[in-house]
Amino acid sequence: MPGSPNVSVYVINSDTTKRRPAILHTHGGGFISGKAISAIANLQRLALELDCTIVTVDYRLAPETDFRGSTADNYAALQWLHDEAKSLGVDAGRIAVMGESAGGGHAALLALKARDIGKIPLVAQILVYPMLDDCTGTTRTPPAPIGTIVWNAAKNRFGWQSFLGMSPGTDKTPHEAVPARYRDLSGLPPTFIGVGAIDLFVDEDIAYARRLIQSGVPTQLEVVPGAFHGFDGIGASTRVAKDFTASKVEALRRAFA
DSSP states (O other): OTTOOOOEEEEESOOTTSOEEEEEEEOOSTTTSOOGGGGHHHHHHHHHHHTOEEEEEEOOOTTTSOHHHHHHHHHHHHHHHHHTHHHHTEEEEEEEEEEETHHHHHHHHHHHHHHHHOSSOOSEEEEESOOOOTTBTTTBOOOTTTTOSSSOHHHHHHHHHHHHTSOSSSTTSOGGGOGGGOSOOTTOOOEEEEEETTSTTHHHHHHHHHHHHHTTOOEEEEEETTOOTTHHHHTTTSHHHHHHHHHHHHHHHHHHO
16 A cells, blocks of 8 residues: 555566466465464475465564554465566466465455455455454454464454454454454365364354345354364374374465465
8 A cells, every 4th residue: 555665575487488277375474473374385385286376475573563554465475476477477367366364354355355455356356264253262252272372362352452452352442353254255266274172263163154145145164073273284294283284275276276
C-alpha cells in the first residue's frame, strides 16, 4: 500500500526456462515472531518434490506493525509473484497460498483478499494448523489437554492483541483482520486444513472447514489424533508427521494438476 516499505521475499527453485506452479508461503510465529529464512530448508525439499517454485515472505511483525501492514506485505508479494510469473518461470494460473500457524492465518487472509480484489486466481489454500479466530483463548477456551503444549491460550491472546492493536475477542474486532469473522467464505479456492486433535486451534479450524464446505468450497480437513501444535516440525521423523506431510503434499499436487 502507499507509503509501505519494500517487502523482502525469498525465491526458491526458480527456473525461467519452465512454466511451473508456485506457492506463496507465509511463515508462522504467532504474528509476533519468526522469519521467512527459517523455513527455507523445508520449502526447498517441498519445491523439489513438487517441481514448483516457492516464494516465502518476510512480512512485518506485530506489535510494531498491526494487521494492515503485514497483510499488505503479503498481498504485495502475491501480486509480484503473479506479475513476474514469466520471469520466474511460473504459470500464473497455478499459484497456491500456504502457511503454518499464524502463517496459516495469513494465507487464509490472503486468499480472502485475492478473492475480494479479483485479480489473482488461486488454485489452493493450504492451511497448516492455522490461527483463524481471535476468540480462542478469550471468549472461548477449550478444555485441557487441548492447547496446553507449545501454544496456549495466554500466548494466543497476546499474539492477537499485538496483531489487532486492541483487545481480541470483542465486537470491536475488525472483521478484515480475522478469517473466522468473514461472513462470506464462498468463492475461495480448494482448501486443505490440517491440525492436531490437542492443538489449541482444533475447534476453530474444524469450524472454518465446516463453513467452507457449507459455502461450496472443496475442502479437505485432517485432524490428527493426539497431535499438538507444531508436531510435524518437532517430530518430523515420526510416522504420524510423515503421513500428515504427505497429505499436505498430495493436496498441492492435486491443485497443481
